[in-house]
Each structure stands twice: as C-alpha cells, then as structure tokens.
Amino acid sequence: MEVLKNRKTLQDFIERQKEMGKKIGFAPTMGALHDGHLSLYKAAREENDLVISSIFVNPTQFNNPEDLRKYPRDLNRDILILEESGLVDAVYIPEVQDIYPEKTESSHYDYDGLENEMEGKSRPGHFDGVGTVVEELFRQVKPDNAYFGEKDYQQLAIIKKMTEKKQLHIQIKGVPIYRAKNGLALSSRNQRLREERRETSKIIYKTLMKVNDWFRVLTVSEIKKRVQDVFDDQQGMQLEYFLIADEKTLKETDFFYKDRAYRAFIVVMVDGVRLIDNMHLD
Structure with a gap:
C-alpha cells in the first residue's frame, strides 16, 4: 500500500494510474478507522481497479473547538489497519495546506435546503466544511466512484447534491450502516465510550427497530x-432529537403519505459522547 503524504505525491500517483486506464474507487475518512470504514473499501474493491483512502481531520466541519481537540487520532494504527485489510492500494494523508492552501476556511454551498435540516439546525456551517473538503479531495483524487456510509445519511445526501451541482463526473455510492453484534452503529466516537456503555447503547438500535414496527400502526406524534x-x-x-423525515428532502414529517419514503433519525448523548443513527422505515 502506498502512503501519499502531500498533494504533489498524490498527483503523480493519480496521473500514473489514469494513464493505465485504472478505475478509481475512493472513500475519504477522518481516521480512527474501524470495521465500518473497511466496509466502504470492501464495496469499492468489488467495483474498481484501484481503491484509495484518505485520512484528514477537517477543522472547518467542527463547530466546537473542544470536539476537534478530542477527536481520536492514531495515524500509525490507521495505516496498519488499512495495510492489514488488503483492501486499499493507497492512502492520502494531506496536511492542512494541501487542502486549504490560503486560508483554513470553508466555501459556501447551496444544497437546496438539505443543509438546513437536522444536523444543520444545531451545527451552522458544518456542511459547508464537509462540502469544501470533499470537493477538494474529489478534485485531487479524481475518483470514478466515491463511497460513504449511510450512518451519516444527511452527509451522504449533501455530497450527492454537491457533486450534482458542481457537475463532477463521480458516482456517489451509499454503503449500508455497519453495526456491532449488538446493533450499535460503528463510529469513531464509540472509542470514547467505556465497554459497558457501548453495550447499553444498543438501546438506540433496538428503539429504531421498534419505530419500524410502530410506523405501521401509530401516528408520528405517538411514535x-x-x-x-x-x-x-x-x-x-439524553435524547438530543428524534424525528422521521422524507428520505428525499430530509424534511421532518408529521404525517405519513403512501407515495413517499421515510427514514427515522436519532441523536443520543451517552456520557457526553454524541451518537447518531438512522433507519429506513418499511
């Protein structure tokens, strides 16, 4: 596996691969890798000649400086995980100046209102940061396909919208949520929880499963x-929020229409760690 530590090294690598006609699959990360990330690379491996990862903790998508400071970082561990997986051909580890050559600030994006729902209400500017770093990585890596987990479903929708509006010729692929045996959605933030807390947090998934049953017989307010x-x-x-939204617009609904698809979204604070999850409702 190649470790590409700056923009110039990446560009030389990508140029060689493109000359050979390789189809590139790409999944950007902020590190603290786990099996959920590896599920992205497994999906990419099946559809591409070459699989590239990136590790970059993006400062412009953190509203809370303390969150940025506490974000788990262990680059050597992450590289070892990627190497041992056998799924990744190269990992790009840019410095801040490789992504933000002038100022470390995000551009402004219009996502047709997707950015104003759910996470956007409590984290102003967050999705501008996401769009900025992902667009820049796309322009540098030049992938044919890019893979993102459905755990961050709003982020997935945002990236699809950004790619469409910027007319980037990249297929955005959503990968199903990878869960622990107890159902808890895998997340880098889970590493901050004690083991017994990770076990009790399975109540989040169990509740979503119940919501999927209640969806057939109860009103939104009852659920x-x-x-x-x-x-x-x-x-x-502490339940930060729970809502049911239209899968396409992400707008919260208070009534179920037969011709629309819905998804339940939940955010729970567990011992100060913010856990998110979601589920398509049948």
Whole structure:
C-alpha cells in the first residue's frame, strides 16, 4: 500500500494510474478507522481497479473547538489497519495546506435546503466544511466512484447534491450502516465510550427497530412520545432529537403519505459522547 503524504505525491500517483486506464474507487475518512470504514473499501474493491483512502481531520466541519481537540487520532494504527485489510492500494494523508492552501476556511454551498435540516439546525456551517473538503479531495483524487456510509445519511445526501451541482463526473455510492453484534452503529466516537456503555447503547438500535414496527400502526406524534419515554428511562443518556423525515428532502414529517419514503433519525448523548443513527422505515 502506498502512503501519499502531500498533494504533489498524490498527483503523480493519480496521473500514473489514469494513464493505465485504472478505475478509481475512493472513500475519504477522518481516521480512527474501524470495521465500518473497511466496509466502504470492501464495496469499492468489488467495483474498481484501484481503491484509495484518505485520512484528514477537517477543522472547518467542527463547530466546537473542544470536539476537534478530542477527536481520536492514531495515524500509525490507521495505516496498519488499512495495510492489514488488503483492501486499499493507497492512502492520502494531506496536511492542512494541501487542502486549504490560503486560508483554513470553508466555501459556501447551496444544497437546496438539505443543509438546513437536522444536523444543520444545531451545527451552522458544518456542511459547508464537509462540502469544501470533499470537493477538494474529489478534485485531487479524481475518483470514478466515491463511497460513504449511510450512518451519516444527511452527509451522504449533501455530497450527492454537491457533486450534482458542481457537475463532477463521480458516482456517489451509499454503503449500508455497519453495526456491532449488538446493533450499535460503528463510529469513531464509540472509542470514547467505556465497554459497558457501548453495550447499553444498543438501546438506540433496538428503539429504531421498534419505530419500524410502530410506523405501521401509530401516528408520528405517538411514535415520538414512545421514543422519548424510552430514553427518559435510561441513566446517563439524553435524547438530543428524534424525528422521521422524507428520505428525499430530509424534511421532518408529521404525517405519513403512501407515495413517499421515510427514514427515522436519532441523536443520543451517552456520557457526553454524541451518537447518531438512522433507519429506513418499511
């Protein structure tokens, strides 16, 4: 596996691969890698000649400086995980100046309102940071296909919209949420939880499974009340928000229409660690 530590090294590598006609699959990360990330590379491996990862903790998508400071970093461990997986041909590890050559600030994007829903309400500017770093990485890596997990479903929708609006000729592929055996969605933030807390946090997934059952027989307001009741009974857990939204527009709904697809979204604070999850409702 090649380790590409600056923009020039990456450009030389990509140029050689393009000359050989290689189809490139790409999945950017912020490190703290786990099996969920590897599921992206497994999907990419099946559809491309070459698979590239990137590791870059993007400062412009953190609203809270403390969150940025606490974000788990272990580059040597991440490189070892990628090497041992056998799924990745190269990893790009840029410095800040490779992504932001002038000022470390994000550009402004219009995502047709997707940025104003859910996470966008509590994290202003977050998706401008996401769009800025992903667009720049796309322009540098020049992938044919790019892979993102459905755990960050709003981010996936945002990236699809950005790619469409910027007319980037890249196929954006969503990969199903990778879960631990107890159902907890894998996340880099999980590393900040004690092992016993990771076990009790399975209540998040179990609640979404119940929501999928309730979806068939209850109103939205009845479902929301039941979800709130579940987390009112959990010590050390606080429900930040739960909502059901139209999968296409991400707008919260208060009524189910037969011709639309819906997804449940949940955010729970567990001992100060923010966990997110979602589920398509059948």
